[in-house]
Amino acid sequence: MPGLGTLINVATIVIGAGIGLALGHRLPERTREVTTVALGMVTLLVAGLSTVEITSPALVDAVGGSAPVLIVLASLLIGGIAGSLLRLEERLEDLGGVARRLFTRSRSRSAVPAPAAAGPVEGEAAGAGGGSDGEAAAAHAGAHRFVEGFVSSSLVFVVGPLAILGAISDGLGHGIDQLALKATLDGFAAIAFAAGLGVGVMASAVPVLIYQGAFTVLGVVLGNFLPEASVAALTATGGLLLMGVALRLLRIRSVPVADLLPALLVAPILTAVVAAF
Numbered sequence: 001m002p003g004l005g006t007l008i009n010v011a012t013i014v015i016g017a018g019i020g021l022a023l024g025h026r027l028p029e030r031t032r033e034v035t036t037v038a039l040g041m042v043t044l045l046v047a048g049l050s051t052v053e054i055t056s057p058a059l060v061d062a063v064g065g066s067a068p069v070l071i072v073l074a075s076l077l078i079g080g081i082a083g084s085l086l087r088l089e090e091r092l093e094d095l096g097g098v099a100r101r102l103f104t105r106s107r108s109r110s111a112v113p114a115p116a117a118a119g120p121v122e123g124e125a126a127g128a129g130g131g132s133d134g135e136a137a138a139a140h141a142g143a144h145r146f147v148e149g150f151v152s153s154s155l156v157f158v159v160g161p162l163a164i165l166g167a168i169s170d171g172l173g174h175g176i177d178q179l180a181l182k183a184t185l186d187g188f189a190a191i192a193f194a195a196g197l198g199v200g201v202m203a204s205a206v207p208v209l210i211y212q213g214a215f216t217v218l219g220v221v222l223g224n225f226l227p228e229a230s231v232a233a234l235t236a237t238g239g240l241l242l243m244g245v246a247l248r249l250l251r252i253r254s255v256p257v258a259d260l261l262p263a264l265l266v267a268p269i270l271t272a273v274v275a276a277f
Contacts, residue, residue, distance in 0.1 A: 002170055002171050002173070002219075002220055004170070004176055005180060005212075006179060006213055006216060007209075008180065009157075009179055010208055010209050011183075012187030013153075013205040013208060014190075014202055014205050015190075016188065016189070016194070017190040017204075019191050019194070020192065020194025020201065023191070023195050024196065024198070033196065035192050037249070039189060039249055040246045040247075040249030041246070041250070043156060043242055044242075044243060044246035046242060047239045047242035048243075049239070050235050050238055051239035051243070053232045053235040053239070054069065054232070054233075055068070056068075059228075059233055059271070062227070062229035063229065063271060063275050071233055072233065074270055075233070075237050075266040075270055076260060078262070078270075079260055079265070079266045080260045082262045082266075083256075083261055083263075086262075088259050088261060089257075089258040145198050145200070146199065148200065149194070149200030150200035150201070150203050151200075151258070152193070152249060153189070153190065153193045153200070153201040154204040155257050155258060156186075157204055158208060162178050162182040163208075163211065164215050166178030166182050167214075167216045168215050170216050171215070171220040179212070186208075226268060227272075229271050230268035230272060233267040234267045237267040238264055
């Protein structure tokens with residue numbers, strides 16, 4: 001059944017995030033930070049393995065010896081310009097904020113406000129003001145942590161080439177082997193993410209469902225349209241985007257990876273154009 005692989009992937013993310021949340025409250029802050037760093041290092045490793053595809057014999061034979069680097073560079077530039085004009089990074093963060101409000105709305109409705117005391121003295125009023133400031137700061141920190149968890153995990157789960165290739169393969173009726181592998185990896189990653197970044201990781205299952213579902217439909221409609229050279233270019237480009245995600249996780253630099261996501265669409269197109277000439 002087309003779409004089964006994506007549904008399994010979504011389920012492993014939700015279950016993994018739930019396990020991570022259960023563990024996260026029992027782990028000290030330093031341990032959670034180390035977990036996030038470890039995940040960043042593994043993401044960097046996977047990114048490096050993906051970028052090696054730039055030397056793929058199929059890609060080199062199709063476009064020439066020096067063209068693959070130029071194709072990846074042009075894909076990142078064109079995709080980055082398009083993504084920044086579309087403000088994809090900002091929109092993804094806004095989506096994270098919307099998801100957070102939906103997650104917390106039920107809690108707000110169930111909360112019973114304490115009755116205000118009549119005529120508080122000046123010291124009590126000052127204390128209340130200080131408490132309000134503390135609560136506002138805590139709420140802001142919680143919102144930032146939710147959005148960071150949602151954005152970082154969403155990017156890791158959708159940027160990898162398996163998200164596209166596995167979904168297309170599922171749509172073509174070639175089986176869910178690739179997405180089953182991705183689901184296993186994402187489940188373990190969700191545990192680590194949720195332990196360090198909180199409930200926002202669970203909400204990242206929504207963009208995974210939409211993103212991979214769209215490519216599954218594309219596979220059903222268009223059939224097998226990606227030659228091996230285009231797959232190699234897409235994989236190498238996706239590897240570089242994963243490096244950007246790793247830099248975010250390692251807190252080295254906040255790379256706007258979401259703005260670069262259109263490069264994944266540009267790379268196969270440029271490869272086909274260059275190969276035609």
